[in-house]
Amino acid sequence: MSSTVLGQVTGPRRLKELRPDRLPALADEIREFLVDKVCAAGGHLGPNLGVVELTIALHRVFDSPVDRIVFDTGHQSYVHKVLTGRQAAFDTLRAEGGLSGYPMRAESPHDHVENSHASTALSYADGLAKAHRLRGEEHRRVIAVIGDGALTGGMAWEALNNLGRGGRPVIVVLNDNGRSYDPTVGGLADHLTALRAAGEPGPNLFETLGLAYLGPVDGHDIAAVEEALRDAARLGRPVVVHCVTEKGRGYAHAEEDEADRMHGIGVLDPATGRSRTASSPGWTAAFGAELERIAAERPEVVALTAAMLRPVGLHGFAERFPERVFDVGIAEQHAVTSAAGLAMGGLHPVVCLYATFLNRAVDQIMMDVALHNLPVTFVLDRAGVTGPDGASHHGMWDLALLGTVPGMRVAAPRDTARLAELLGEALSVQDGPTALRFPKGGAGPEIPALTRMEGVDILHRTRSRPLDVLLVSTGVLAGPALGAAELLAEEGVGVTVVDPRWVLPVAPALTHLASRHRLTLCLEDGIRAGGVGTALAQACADARVPGPVHALGLRREFLSHGERPAILADHGLTARSVADSARALLGDTTPARTPAPSSRERTPR
Ligand SMILES: Cc1ncc(C[n+]2csc(CCOP(=O)(O)OP(=O)(O)O)c2C)c(N)n1
Ligand SMILES: CC(=O)[C@@H](O)[C@H](O)COP(=O)(O)O
Numbered sequence: 001m002s003s004t005v006l007g008q009v010t011g012p013r014r015l016k017e018l019r020p021d022r023l024p025a026l027a028d029e030i031r032e033f034l035v036d037k038v039c040a041a042g043g044h045l046g047p048n049l050g051v052v053e054l055t056i057a058l059h060r061v062f063d064s065p066v067d068r069i070v071f072d073t074g075h076q077s078y079v080h081k082v083l084t085g086r087q088a089a090f091d092t093l094r095a096e097g098g099l100s101g102y103p104m105r106a107e108s109p110h111d112h113v114e115n116s117h118a119s120t121a122l123s124y125a126d127g128l129a130k131a132h133r134l135r136g137e138e139h140r141r142v143i144a145v146i147g148d149g150a151l152t153g154g155m156a157w158e159a160l161n162n163l164g165r166g167g168r169p170v171i172v173v174l175n176d177n178g179r180s181y182d183p184t185v186g187g188l189a190d191h192l193t194a195l196r197a198a199g200e201p202g203p204n205l206f207e208t209l210g211l212a213y214l215g216p217v218d219g220h221d222i223a224a225v226e227e228a229l230r231d232a233a234r235l236g237r238p239v240v241v242h243c244v245t246e247k248g249r250g251y252a253h254a255e256e257d258e259a260d261r262m263h264g265i266g267v268l269d270p271a272t273g274r275s276r277t278a279s280s281p282g283w284t285a286a287f288g289a290e291l292e293r294i295a296a297e298r299p300e301v302v303a304l305t306a307a308m309l310r311p312v313g314l315h316g317f318a319e320r321f322p323e324r325v326f327d328v329g330i331a332e333q334h335a336v337t338s339a340a341g342l343a344m345g346g347l348h349p350v351v352c353l354y355a356t357f358l359n360r361a362v363d364q365i366m367m368d369v370a371l372h373n374l375p376v377t378f379v380l381d382r383a384g385v386t387g388p389d390g391a392s393h394h395g396m397w398d399l400a401l402l403g404t405v406p407g408m409r410v411a412a413p414r415d416t417a418r419l420a421e422l423l424g425e426a427l428s429v430q431d432g433p434t435a436l437r438f439p440k441g442g443a444g445p446e447i448p449a450l451t452r453m454e455g456v457d458i459l460h461r462t463r464s465r466p467l468d469v470l471l472v473s474t475g476v477l478a479g480p481a482l483g484a485a486e487l488l489a490e491e492g493v494g495v496t497v498v499d500p501r502w503v504l505p506v507a508p509a510l511t512h513l514a515s516r517h518r519l520t521l522c523l524e525d526g527i528r529a530g531g532v533g534t535a536l537a538q539a540c541a542d543a544r545v546p547g548p549v550h551a552l553g554l555r556r557e558f559l560s561h562g563e564r565p566a567i568l569a570d571h572g573l574t575a576r577s578v579a580d581s582a583r584a585l586l587g588d589t590t591p592a593r594t595p596a597p598s599s600r601e602r603t604p605r
């Protein structure tokens, strides 16, 4: 028999067999395990340290997977995975082919929701409970675990509106640690603070909507949580069990982390809590610094975040201009339409999101901002392949989605110099929305242009060679494009590499340049279907450009977690793969001649 309590817990059944007096030791061992594994791999440490006792109680009271335990956002499901037989897999946490950092149905029947976008759990629970009723499976309980941050998302209240009236016995476990990254904002936060103080005269928000309310419960007292969960299950009606927890509990470096209680960490030294990886100045910091600089000169510039002030680089802005930054909670739809209001009121709002979370607010961008030609600028961090956060975190849809929005202009800087330039250009646009997108992490070296032609940067020309291939690179894919040009030039292939900077709508100069080359390839760190390459192909067809236009981008698939470079390579977005694609596709076209340079190319800057 294993010498540790944790070693004996190979699944929920063994957990249920443990004597209650063994549970504190189990909790301690789980915390030690989490610090060890998450510091080694990176991931969500603070959120999971906060739900150790809560998750133990959940799996002792309920009978997963017959009972369905649904985690909102899913970043706090590591303890759930430890207790459902996956301890050994934690050495592969968030690695390609390894354990996902979120529930993953292929990993376990105990996992249900893989989407890491917040505020969805109560809607899943509502649907599951309806299905159980209609299928005669009402013995299966439905438990949704939602954080106080996720509860600030509108979908959660749409679901509560239905749960309260429906009478279906859904158990909502509110994991209230008082924060998302920062302390949770808004009137709801104030209400929860009053409830946590165990004193809210009269019916609270949940009871007013028709749900029962049990709490506040000390979320770190296993017996108390078990009792509350059993009481909730006996009620046979929708109920909120309000558990008060502490994010980062039990690991001093997390508890003392003023920023975000080690919400999400890289590889750390567990003894010191310090990063083991050197981080180069990244895109996010460059954006934040430039926005601050511009805002100092332009009082009409304001900024919005959806509960991610520091992750999107706005903390400096907030310190300098506290009255001009708005944290709306995890509420991207509200953020966008509130920005429309700010713009209608004469300001120039900058809505700062991770690209993947833009998906949630496309209608608001389309019908609340673009329809009214409002000057709102969207800054999309983590655009393109992100990597370890997996399928619902890759920022791979923004180009295709924004390409459908009339009047939307989208820029993709190739380096931080262009980021500053394009942010300034975006904030000078007053007759419609603009968007700027850049990837996660470190920004590479500056890539200067040879010349600029009607806004399009010419990065490389193979002199005195036929105009065989036009490589249109978007954003940071300028690097692989230039690498491919070098490889092709060694084979006598004439290559021109251009960076349009403003990638949507298609720059007219691009169709002109395409008309002078045998083949055009467009590289994009986004889904190929409906992306920039598709738009360029359509523009070239409309302009009767003879040569073929091919989009090199991401396949229309949900991409699992892994490392960004490997995923890009798998999609043919490396210098060698691009050269191979060009060489193969050139074979299908007729050889070109070496024409004189076009009069449209201005003198080098
Ligand atoms: C729609 C959406 N926007 C933003 C995020 C980024 N995000 C991940 S976790 C998190 C905070 C969640 O806070 P809470 O629900 O209280 O959970 P806790 O981390 O406190 O356990 C945020 C904003 C997200 N996952 N989904
Ligand atoms: C769960 C969630 O949505 C965020 O915590 C996200 O994982 C952060 O991603 P970064 O680590 O790229 O900031």
Ligand SMILES: [Mg+2]
Pocket: 147, 148, 149, 150, 175, 176, 177, 178, 179, 180
């Ligand atoms: Mg929280």
